[in-house]
Each structure stands twice: as structure tokens, then as C-alpha cells.
Amino acid sequence: MKIDDSTIRNKYGKDPGFKVPENYFEDFNKNMVAMLPDVEITPVDVKPTMWQRVRPLVYLAAMFAGVWCMMSVFNYFNGSSNLGVSVVAERMTEDNKNVEDFLMSGSVSDYDILNYEDSVAMSNEEPLSNE
Secondary structure, three states: OOOOHHHHHHOOEEEOOOOOOOOOOOOOHHHHHHHOOOOOOOOOOOOOOHHHHHHHHHHHHHHHHHHHHHHHHHHHOOOOOHHHHHHHHHHHOOOOOHHHHHHHOOOOOHHHHHHHHHHHHHHHHHOOOOH
């Protein structure tokens, strides 16, 4: 069943039923100011506490500590040995029996071995002459 607009207008008319008082919008500002109470606002000097002054520095230090801990955890799970060339060189110069055990123990990474091989190769090269 479709209701036609003209049927509704005939039954109820065009009057929306809402009316705005005369000069409502022209006098709105004056009436609103008249309704507000007179309150005098006095500024109050509030000094920040010690914690409020130090809090940004504490948060900054905590952030750097968290980043340092995350990097340590990532480095730990990455499996890098951090032995360095000097430790690898010391172990490699020992008798050959221990070298295989050292390499098979997993305490040295391929990166450390390659660094050791590069340093040995560089020490065996002849220096360049300035001729």
C-alpha cells in the first residue's frame, strides 16, 4: 500500500508544529550572557612536583634500557658468538687435535672463521711499495 504525499498533507496539513519565538536568533547572545553568573577567575600558581619534572627523563632512560635489552635478546637468539679473530687465532694455533673439537663445538661461527682466514691471508701478503 503506497501512501501519497497529498493524502498526508490533506490529513495533517503543512504546519510542522514547531515555532521559534520572535527575535530569538537576534537576541540569543544578549539573553545567554544575561543568564551566565558573574564569576571572577583568579590564576593559581601550581608548582610541578619532583616526579612531574623527572618523569620524562625516567621514561627516556626506560626506553633506552628496553632497546638495549631487545638488542641483547636478538643477538643472543641470532647465534653470533662474538669470539673475535684473536680467540679464533689462539685456538687455531694450538695442536691440530683440539682445532677440530673447537670447530665442531659450535662455539664459533662461520663469520669468525672467515674473518680469521682473511686476517691470515692479509698478513701473508707482501706490502705494496710506493715506487
